[in-house]
Amino acid sequence: MSADKIPVTLINGDGIGPEILEATTRVLEALDAPYTWHRFTAGLTAYDQSGDPLPQVMLDDIRHTKLALKAPLTTPIGTGFRSANVRLREEFHLYANVRPAVTLIHGGKFDDIDLVMIRENTEGLYVGVEHYIPIDDDPHAVAEASGILTRSGCRRISLFAFDYAVRHHRKKVTIVHKANILKKLTGLFLETAQQVGKAYEDKLKIEDRIVDNTAMQLVMNPSQFDVLLTTNMFGDILSDEIAGLIGGLGLAPGGNIGKDAAIFEAVHGSAPDIAGKGIANPTALMLAAGMMLEHTNHHHLAAKLKQAIAAVLQQDKIRTGDLGGTASTKEYTEAIIKRLH
Ligand code: NAD
Numbered sequence: 001m002s003a004d005k006i007p008v009t010l011i012n013g014d015g016i017g018p019e020i021l022e023a024t025t026r027v028l029e030a031l032d033a034p035y036t037w038h039r040f041t042a043g044l045t046a047y048d049q050s051g052d053p054l055p056q057v058m059l060d061d062i063r064h065t066k067l068a069l070k071a072p073l074t075t076p077i078g079t080g081f082r083s084a085n086v087r088l089r090e091e092f093h094l095y096a097n098v099r100p101a102v103t104l105i106h107g108g109k110f111d112d113i114d115l116v117m118i119r120e121n122t123e124g125l126y127v128g129v130e131h132y133i134p135i136d137d138d139p140h141a142v143a144e145a146s147g148i149l150t151r152s153g154c155r156r157i158s159l160f161a162f163d164y165a166v167r168h169h170r171k172k173v174t175i176v177h178k179a180n181i182l183k184k185l186t187g188l189f190l191e192t193a194q195q196v197g198k199a200y201e202d203k204l205k206i207e208d209r210i211v212d213n214t215a216m217q218l219v220m221n222p223s224q225f226d227v228l229l230t231t232n233m234f235g236d237i238l239s240d241e242i243a244g245l246i247g248g249l250g251l252a253p254g255g256n257i258g259k260d261a262a263i264f265e266a267v268h269g270s271a272p273d274i275a276g277k278g279i280a281n282p283t284a285l286m287l288a289a290g291m292m293l294e295h296t297n298h299h300h301l302a303a304k305l306k307q308a309i310a311a312v313l314q315q316d317k318i319r320t321g322d323l324g325g326t327a328s329t330k331e332y333t334e335a336i337i338k339r340l341h
Contacts, residue, residue, distance in 0.1 A: 004034060005035060005036040006034055006035050006036070006067065006296055007035075007036050007038055007067070008035045008036070008038065008065060008067050008069055009038045009040060009061045009065045010025070010039045010040070010068070010069055011041070011042050011058065011069070011070040011071060011073075011263075012041040012042070012071050013041070013042060013045070013071030013073045013074075014044045014045050014073055014074035014270040014272075014275075015072060015269070015272045016071075016271045016280035017071030017072050017073070019275075019276075019278065019280050019282070020266070020280050020284075020285045021069075023282035023330070023332075023333040024069070024282055024285045024286050024288075024289050025037065026333055027305065027333060027340070028289055030336075030341070031340055032301075033289075033293060033301055034298065040058035040061065041055075042054055042055065042070075042088075043072075043074050044076075044270075047081060053073065053081055053087075054084050054087055059091060062092060062261055065261075066260065066261045066262065067262055067263075067296070068261065068262075068263040068264070069263075069288065070263050070265040071265070071266075071270075071285065072265065072266060072268060072269045072270040073270065074269070082128060086128070088256075088263060089121050089258075092256075092260045092261040093122065093258040093259055094122065094258035094261065095121050095157055095160070095258050096119075096120075096121060096157055096160045096258065097117075097121040097239075097254060097255070098116065098117075098118055098164070098254065098255045098256075098257060098291070099117040099118075099119065099239045099253070099255075100115070100117075100253065100291075101114075101115045101116075101239075101243060101245065101246050102246065104246065104283075104309065104310055104313050104314070105247050105251075105314065105319075105323065106314065108247065110223070110246075112223050113223070113242075113246050114226075115222065115225050116164070116165075116168070116170070116226075116228070117228050117230070117235055117238060117239045118157070118161040118164060118227060118230075118235075119230055119232060119235025119239065120149075120154070120157040120189070120230070120232050120235065121157075121256055122153065122232070123147075123149050123153045123232060124148070124149055124185075124233055125145060125146075125232060125233045126232045126233065126236075129146040129148065130144060130146070147182070147185045147233075149185055149186070149231065151192055154188060154193060155195075158193040158197065158229065159196055160257070161173060162196060162197060162199075162200040162206075164227070165200075165204055165226070165227045170204070171204065171226050172205040172225075172226040173200075173204055173207075173226070173229055174208065174209050174226070174227070174228050174229070175189075175190055175193045175197070175206070175207070175208040175209070176208070176209055176210075176228055176229065176230035176231075176235075176238065177208060177209075177210065177211065177231070178210060178211050178212075178234070186231060189231050211234045215237075215238065218238070218241055218242060219241070219245070222245050239252065240252075240267065248281075248322050248323070249267060249268035249284065250268070250280075250283055250320065250322045251283050251284055251323075252267035252268065252284050253265075253266060253285070253286075253287035253288035253290070255288065255292070257295075262292070262295055264288040264289065264291050264292040265285070265288055266284035266288055267284060278329050279320060279328055279329060280320070281321075281322050281323065281329070281332070282329055282333060283309060283313075286305065286309060287306070287309065289305070290305045304340065307339075308339035308340050311339050312335045312336050318332055319332070
């Protein structure tokens with residue numbers, strides 16, 4: 001192992017995970033990215049093998065490397081173990097979820113999308129405080145869930161978002177909330193974000209918008225948005241909607257950033273409907289690897305990767321099925337590697 005290489009915990013996952021992770025590491029190796037991989041498997045596959053979707057050895061490794069590239073992990077719906085993704089974010093206090101969306105394929109409905117969703121990643125309705133209340137012979141007669149937001153958590157994500165916006169030469173931050181109905185829960189988020197924002201008013205335009213209106217405005221006139229700052233569940237939902245504006249989940253990367261670590265992944269899940277067919281689009285995970293290159297100050301390599309992806313999609317017109325093309329994951333990956341040489 002070369003001393004100047006950066007160790008990265010590489011987390012294999014479920015469904016299309018192994019296919020897109022292999023494609024992404026091939027591209028990083030073609031780029032000569034200065035990483036050395038510590039390989040682990042998590043999610044349903046790990047659960048079936050060891051009874052734990054997040055093996056302790058892998059968590060210990062992330063504590064050491066502070067950096068991970070992760071394939072999607074399946075979460076059982078309704079029953080079964082708690083989301084390994086949510087647990088990972090909690091374990092390493094990955095409080096900021098950064099999800100950029102940029103138009104890569106021109107000629108569609110929207111040609112100029114360049115948005116960044118910044119989502120609070122550890123609080124809100126995803127804290128897992130929920131239970132049933134039985135009545136008579138129905139054990140599930142009532143379901144109750146609590147959303148929990150703290151002023152310190154709201155302040156931390158707001159500071160992150162405004163600093164990010166300034167650092168990336170963004171012009172505007174839109175605080176997205178539902179403080180008309182959830183007056184205390186998302187009211188605290190709005191109030192705190194506005195207070196934090198006061199120190200940035202000379203550098204940024206700061207506005208706020210109710211989440212349902214934001215959802216509509218995003219499909220009517222997305223170019224009015226720049227950076228969006230919101231709570232956990234609204235950010236989860238809106239980022240899939242935003243992915244839809246740029247051609248789908250196959251093109252949407254994300255980073256989970258905290259004090260103790262940074263974990264990069266695609267926005268999408270394990271896509272079990274297409275797993276094992278060799279047709280998954282690996283671009284989202286490749287772009288997440290590009291975010292990791294930027295995070296580790298390899299901006300030149302990140303730019304080279306993004307240029308190669310753009311050239312293959314736009315000039316070579318080699319695309320996977322989700323983007324209307326016929327290329328397999330392997331053919332698409334090889335086209336990118338060719339562009340890198
Ligand atoms: P999904 O994102 O896996 O798939 C939604 C749709 O998009 C499917 O039709 C799928 O085929 C398509 N799609 C997604 N990624 C694609 C790609 N790279 N190339 C081509 N098509 C792609 O969402 P889902 O089906 O709701 O969830 C499946 C599982 O993934 C669930 O267990 C869910 O909990 C999990 N999940 C994990 C993560 C994560 O690991 N961060 C994120 C979201 C969902």
